[in-house]
Amino acid sequence: TGHIKFDLADEPATVAMGNKIAQVVRQGAVLFLHGDLGAGKTTLTRGIVQSLGHSGKVKSPTYTLVEPYELEDVSIYHFDLYRLGSPEELEYMGIRDYFANHAICVVEWPEKGEGFIPSPDIDITMQYAGEGRQAILQAKSSRGEALLKQLQD
Numbered sequence: 001t002g003h004i005k006f007d008l009a010d011e012p013a014t015v016a017m018g019n020k021i022a023q024v025v026r027q028g029a030v031l032f033l034h035g036d037l038g039a040g041k042t043t044l045t046r047g048i049v050q051s052l053g054h055s056g057k058v059k060s061p062t063y064t065l066v067e068p069y070e071l072e073d074v075s076i077y078h079f080d081l082y083r084l085g086s087p088e089e090l091e092y093m094g095i096r097d098y099f100a101n102h103a104i105c106v107v108e109w110p111e112k113g114e115g116f117i118p119s120p121d122i123d124i125t126m127q128y129a130g131e132g133r134q135a136i137l138q139a140k141s142s143r144g145e146a147l148l149k150q151l152q153d
């Protein structure tokens, strides 16, 4: 399966990549965001969410696990599973209902919910690169393959 690498020199570059991703995932997608604290996962999510019409703040829902954005054309669910105590918490919150076909689900720290959340269309790994960051996008489904192709065009 294919992958794409993005060099992100500064924060605006991360936001711009989020804007770009937003334009191809309007029909729905599951995006997993991997990477250390501070790698830029929430910044990228902000780029996606604001690009699709949210004008307020975007912060990691570390304590609430999910932040919903019901926007004009799409529903976006931003998960941060960093503080997930046990996978059963996901069952209690009705995790599967969020992953409807046309929703955009962005999941920080997906490894904490492994086996309890649906698999992604795209795995995004953010890492430190000097003063900036690097993002590697990997397709994990046929929908993901199609999305990556669109991003490359």
Ligand code: ADP
Pocket (backbone or CB within 6 Å): 008, 009, 010, 011, 012, 013, 014, 035, 036, 037, 038, 039, 040, 041, 042, 043, 044, 060, 108, 131, 132, 133
């Ligand atoms: P995470 O959600 O992965 O913990 P955040 O997005 O909350 O990370 O924080 C990332 C930090 O790094 C923010 O302070 C942001 O301004 C900064 N940042 C984001 N992208 C870049 C980049 N491409 N280059 C340098 N700094 C960045």
Ligand code: MG
Pocket (backbone or CB within 6 Å): 041, 042, 060, 080, 108
């Ligand atoms: Mg975060």
